[in-house]
Amino acid sequence: MVELALRSLRRRASAFTASFLAMFLGATMIMAFASMLDTAEASGATGEARETLVTMASVVGGWGLLLVVFAVTSTLTLSVRQRASEIALLKSVGATPAQLARMIVGEAAGLAVAAALLAVVPAYPAGRALLGLLHGTDQVPADIGYRFGAVALSLGIGVTLVSAVAAALITARRATRVRVTESMTAAAIGDARLSRKRIVFAVLFLLVAVGEVVTTLTVMDGKGSDAMATSGQADIFAGIGLALLAPAIMRGATALAAGPMRALGGAAGDLAAATMRRRAGALASAVTPIILFVGTAVGTLYAQAIENEAMDAAGLSKTLDQKGIETLNFVVIGMVVLFTAIMLVNTLIAATAHRRREFGQTRLAGATPRQVLTAAALESVVLTVTGVVCGTVASAFTIVAFGLARRDSAVPPGNVGTFLAVVALAAVLTGVTSWAATRRAIAVPAVEAALR
Structure with a gap:
């Protein structure tokens, strides 16, 4: 072997x-x-x-x-x-x-x-x-x-x-x-069923995230920037926990999106809804990097915004340690953005390339290349929305805990532009990669692709 x-x-x-x-x-x-x-x-x-x-x-x-x-x-x-x-x-x-x-x-x-x-x-x-x-x-x-x-x-x-x-x-x-x-x-x-072990690990990661939140709100309350040591990890643990539940989440998202997709996309919407219902397991792998990307990037960026505002409100200049924390946060953001962005693109390409035979059979059954591309675009929209929602939930574990511990407010400072920038990047990466990979996959003649 x-x-x-x-x-x-x-x-x-x-x-x-x-x-x-x-x-x-x-x-x-x-x-x-x-x-x-x-x-x-x-x-x-x-x-x-x-x-x-x-x-x-x-x-x-x-x-x-x-x-x-x-x-x-x-x-x-x-x-x-x-x-x-x-x-x-x-x-x-x-x-x-x-x-x-x-x-x-x-x-x-x-x-x-x-x-x-x-x-x-x-x-x-x-x-x-x-x-x-x-x-x-x-x-x-x-x-x-x-x-x-x-x-x-x-x-x-x-x-x-x-x-x-x-x-x-x-x-x-x-x-x-x-x-x-x-x-x-x-x-x-x-097969998109959740195994018992997967559920157990998902619950464990979510419980660890909750534990970090509780520690931040109790032990680390009033400790200044030190509260970031515990709250900063909560979004990662929560993101992994939600990602482990992604097959079930994608089944639910597909069921909710089926009606709008059919109404907006016509035949392509029907195709997308049917395909997504069957491919919930594969879609779960694709939505995972979106969840981690959005959750960690949004959580870390807004945590740093909370820290900056707390410093400004106190009229203090940044010490060497605080500059180090800020550098550390931006290194984390850069690392996560690069790693998860590449993983997102890589996973989507791998998953779409494997569907070449499926696309060929679909076209032989009467679907046009345009309908296949439209169906793939609708799938990417559902992936993006689902990943953004789950990632935002994960980021809240860090934002709310650190905000309450640092400035007694669960609402982060700053404008919504930071969040929208992260969402836009996730949407562009998902949409462009899905469209390009699907276009390449359907470039092969339908008969040849169906026989592979």
């Missing part, structure tokens, strides 16, 4: 692109931030400089690690779901669940090793740029030089490999435990 896994990677390279990019970007991010630990140790940094370097590596790197593990799991799940018919066929010819699990884990491990090794190239300059940012804001003395060493390499390669294998084991268990006939049915009509 290991040999089969290697052959599968060679012959189905495009199918593994989403997972590979998640691992590559994740390893790059982890190594870049972990290199701050190498820098602190090699330079002999002490005091505030050392604390800044360690905080940057542990806090931002920890949040990044959480996003990476979740992204890898999501993309691997999508990849395995797209191969449901292949896995069912292997079962029918005698492959055991253990053999199939070894194949899936072998594929993931091979991808992880390759992605982590290649990630060293961009991680080195990324870490240097991060240190340059700290130099430029006077949080770290200019005489502290950059070091990329064993900590960065071991964490980047080790975490990527472990998270990929763990995600593969979770994915493999779900894909291999059902019987052959059930696998064939799932491959034909899709």
